[in-house]
Amino acid sequence: MSAITIGQAIVLGIVEGVTEFLPISSTGHLKITEGLMDIPVDDKGVVAFTAVIQVGAIAAVLVYFFKDIVRFVTAWVRGLADRDQRDSHDYKFTWWVIYATIPIVIVGLAAKPLIEGPLASLWVVAGSLIVGSGVMWAADQMGRHRRGEEDTTLKDAMLVGCSQILALLFPGFSRSGATMSTGLILDLNRVAATRLSFFLGIPSLTGAGLYELKDAVGGGVGAVPLAVGTVVSFVVAYASIAWLLKFVAKHSFNAFVIYRIIVGVLLFALLGAGVLNA
Secondary structure, three states: OOOOOHHHHHHHHHHHHHHOOOOOOHHHHHHHHHHHOOOOOOOHHHHHHHHHHHHHHHHHHHHHOHHHHHHHHHHHHHHHHOHHHHHOHHHHHHHHHHHHHHHHHHHHHHOHHHHHOHHHOHHHHHHHHHHHHHHHHHHHHHOOOOEOHHHOOHHHHHHHHHHHHHHHHOOOOOHHHHHHHHHHHOOEOHHHHHHHHHHHHHHHHHHHHHHHHHHHHHOOOOHHHHHHHHHHHHHHHHHHHHHHHHHHOOOOOHHHHHHHHHHHHHHHHHHHOOOOOO
């Protein structure tokens, strides 16, 4: 008997697709949704399921940014073969994404018992939603938004890449929120910070999903719900990406900040009243 039904997988796939790249915490929303559906949030199979369906959202990034990715990979391959090609920004940027992924991989492997155990609590999610909102608001106010994607450096990539660790350790903080906020603090404009967040998410989230695949299937989730959740997250995430890039080009992150605070306070209330089990 699967720990997650096909109907639940569809709901979770929609939640994942909508929230993965919005700075409102996909992990937090998934855990809240699982709690409302009486799915144990700290079950290893369930934790693995949420990691695997992220691959569907990442596939949406690969499709949406296909031309950009081909450009980066082509520049990288040419640079490996020809030293004269190594001065191009695309060649350097591809290496920076690789370098910036290493810290989260190390922390993810070292802190796996904590991530799947105590830190999976909905109390942590509620607190992280609110604290992360403060960080996001401050970053949006501090940032001068004067640098574009072509102005990014190795320092930018490493700092933004390392900020993903906050979301890894504190579900609810939001990987997108942490990376975008860091980009804004570094004076990247909102579109550049958002695109950098997308590109840095490709290797880390894909690796996490593939790594957790065996635990998801072996943990009793079932291959069919897993496949359904992944496909649904792909379709919904593609639409979410297109909307977000248009939104940040003209608006601040204040709407996300307010929404996160409301959800965090509501979650604290539901946990305190015993409606949800942490």
